[in-house]
Amino acid sequence: MHASVSVVFVLALYLSEAFCQSRIVGGKDAGTFLGRHLAQLVISYEDADYVGLCTATVIAPRWLLTAAHCFSGPSGSTSAIPAATYAFVGETDATLRIDNTDIEPYWAKQIHVHKNFKPGTAGHRSDIAMVYLDRVIPPQQLATVVLDKNLPPFGSAVMAAGYGTLGKNAAKATILMKAPVLLKPFSVCVDREHPFFRKYLKLWSHLCAVSVGWPTRGSTDTCAGDSGGPLFKFDRDTRRIRQFGITSFGTSDCAEAGSVSWYTRVSTFIGDVHRNIRRNSTVWNSFTS
Template sequence: MVCQTSSGTKVPSRISTGYYSKRTRDGRNMSRMCRAFWMAPFDPSDPAVDESSNKDPTEGPKFECGIAPAHPGLRIIGGQATWKGKWPWQVALLNRNREPFCGGTLVAPGWVLTAAHCIRRRLYIVAGEHNLKKRRTREIRVLESHIHPEYDVETVDNDVALLRLATPVAFDESIGAACLPDKPLPVGSLGTILGWGKLNDRAVNGSDILQEAQVPVTPQEDCRQVYAEYFVSENMMCAGYKRGRIDSCAGDSGGPLLVQDKQTKRWTVHGITSFGEGCGQRFGIYARVVNYVSWIKATMATL
């Protein structure tokens, strides 16, 4: 079911962490009250964002961003498994029960970039792992969650959040930070998406092994045509294929869309997996990170 807004633009009656569907992307069934707007997608038993702070984690020395180990060369939908250390900035978000349900990207030793709709009262992250079935040796509590002040739960516009870690991670061969963009990503660019989400629309659980896939960035007008019933703002970008094939899916929300600079070979996070229609059916929609770099830097600098 889709709720109708007063302006005539349809908004999803249910949210999914990665895509709109009958179930949320973290596996929870949600029911919505349809008025003139879409109700907030939070669990009644877990309603608030924990922004308490009892210590001030230091960021440590300057660090290099976007440097990944050399590797040859993608399951998300139509992708392939990765190997340990290949994507050192990828983290898994865990709920209060230590269950993975979203992804995120390290952008500094003490900070993770993710989707606003992934935020819960109590969160943990796992860094430096690609197989979540193995013992999690680097599980860190999230100290504070900072949702973008203009996040709109009706349209999922500005679907961006920063997580401040209780203890900054130590960078090594399997943990590092992705770079933030300094310019928009051109249409046609080939991006890499990552996640531990479902491998197909019929799967019950996500993948234990981190998956990767490559998707092209599509023109905004094509995206709006395909998603004519939804609001697609300039803070969003589409990537993938009109008829699906390769896509992010349930459990991939909050994870990155990355592009490697051809000259410097550094990886930059240009998108945050936000929503879409099903899995592998239409374009995926991602928060456009370049629009939030000032807010990201200001938030990290003031704490």
């Protein structure tokens, strides 16, 4: 179904005034080193005038890791199968793709959404998905993240990265961005949420982080266009990106003072991910885009 979607049209739409997705707030250019580990996902649906943008990380030569809710359809509440999904791997500047036929996207051959994810439910439990690409990323381009079972100390600064615009009603950025956020204990974040919402949050599924300057000031955060992107630390000893979270959702405006952002806890799903790469897992709902 690749022919049904114009890559150039979608990218032009992304850069136009009519199409606005939020992104990293208070961040800066992520740079080419981090960019090689990430991909921008473009997700389109035949039955709706809708194109979704998400972020993903490279975890193997033909595999990307992202958020399951990226494939929940235009309404965000159904398990809609996209007409086409493709990824730009390691390309951090969207403007370079317009009318440039030398930049060929990777098409999604299969999409695997965790069976425990329920579209349209509060809390986005098990918000994790894997994308199997149509071809191998070349060795000279390949840079994979490390999925980390261990969390940094609570209160420490970690990094988030993603694509989109610079914030609510802000000018659009065209490059991959990163920003520091502060990792917080689950109990601290749950106490900030509405009592109705708390019952949907689970320690085994969720991590939380807050803006630098929290709770009196909001300066850095993730937003909708960052969905699927990593919460990570850079390991200076090994020079590897160590990912322990996937950007999932927030219940307040981006970078609002006192707000909390929620991430999928990667450590819970590492076994499922590795078994799926080996084609030895039954906990994923798979479909062809």
